[in-house]
Amino acid sequence: MLNAPIFISYRRADSAAEAGRLHSTILQELGKGTVFMDTSSIEPGTQWPQELEDSLQKAQIVIVVIGTEWIRISDEFGLRRIDQEDDWVRREIEFALREDKKLLPLLIRGAKMPPSNKLPTSISALTKRQAVDIRDAYWDHDIKLVLEQLRLVTDQNKKSERSLKSKNPWGIYPTPHPEKPEPISDEKLQIALSGNLSKWKKVVSPLPEDSTKVRVEIFRHYNFKSFRYAIEFMNQVAPGCDIALHHPRWENVWRTVRVYLTTWDIGHQISDRDIQLAKYFDKAFSDFPGAKLDS
Incomplete structure (x- = not known):
């Protein structure tokens, strides 16, 4: 599974059920070997396994599942996990940003994207990525939309996608895809x-x-x-x-x-x-x- 183009980052105490559901849906819709999600119990302070780094390196897109407690979860001393340098989620996002991976934040259960000043500086750029709300009442619908974007990434077989500046002189059209399509006949x-x-x-x-x-x-x-x-x-x-x-x-x-x-x-x-x-x-x-x- 180390060559999977999709990597799911999540906090077990915050979004284990939703991340697992997402993982199963991706496997069902896009096929075996398309997604990596760590399911072992990883404790703070444990050496970051080579498998995680290899999976992140091979991934084309990193999905960050963010629930209502994602930023608040703390250790036994009351210190936020996200502020600790050995926090797994933090390290995954740092790696993805450093390697210029495509990041897709998924907001679940009504969660909001944290303000950049409430995140460690090393991952504050996460807030600049366009997040997608997975609404409780429209879970099946919204997940289909995510799958369409994932299909685009896997079909193109690209390691990353970089934002391009629009050359539109009127400034009213969105930033285009990195690659232009062909007009159909x-x-x-x-x-x-x-x-x-x-x-x-x-x-x-x-x-x-x-x-x-x-x-x-x-x-x-x-x-x-x-x-x-x-x-x-x-x-x-x-x-x-x-x-x-x-x-x-x-x-x-x-x-x-x-x-x-x-x-x-x-x-x-x-x-x-x-x-x-x-x-x-x-x-x-x-x-x-x-x-x-x-x-």
């Missing part, structure tokens, strides 16, 4: 729109920031039983967009949500990212209790 798009995405359609319009250019998008509207359901749906799927690093252009009009998808960093053309995000929206809508499924 019209033939492939038509196959998708006549198949699983039959309720979507291709639309072309002038680019608001530069009227001499056009944007090509796929569009669909979703109808809901009430305005509040429409807003709740947008709130439910928004974390998935963040995890995928791909975001819609959308608007809410009363009980309707209109969604437009395009890949801006390849010139506002359609890529496979748009197809996959459209499928994600459709699946979330089909499972949503406030949806009007005749839309």
Whole structure:
């Protein structure tokens, strides 16, 4: 398991059950050998085993599971574990930051990301990483979103991903992926729109920031039983967009949500990212209790 691309860091007294559940889900969905999670009893002061260092070195992404007691847990003298240099969790995060690993903090049971000034300086940069909330009421839904990001990491087979500065002159688009996708062909798009995405359609319009250019998008509207359901749906799927690093252009009009998808960093053309995000929206809508499924 030393070559596993995913490493789970957690505190047993804080999130053992959730980390174990996450570990099992990853194995089930992504396959054997994809994730490393230490399950032995490790005490403070024990020599850091070579197995942990080797696993961290080989990992492409380190998931840090943070519960409500993650930062508060102390030893028998009342000293916070996170402040002690031999603390296992601290050392795992220090190693990941030093080696420039991709870090994904998962916040469970309503936990909040600790302020940077409440963490040791050596791991304060953890707070700059985008965290994902795993909500109790939407555990199965939110875990699927995490899995999509993990699939991206494992499929690309990269040791790490570094943030790139956006070259967008208007400053309104998010930082793109390290690697740009290829635009899909019209033939492939038509196959998708006549198949699983039959309720979507291709639309072309002038680019608001530069009227001499056009944007090509796929569009669909979703109808809901009430305005509040429409807003709740947008709130439910928004974390998935963040995890995928791909975001819609959308608007809410009363009980309707209109969604437009395009890949801006390849010139506002359609890529496979748009197809996959459209499928994600459709699946979330089909499972949503406030949806009007005749839309």
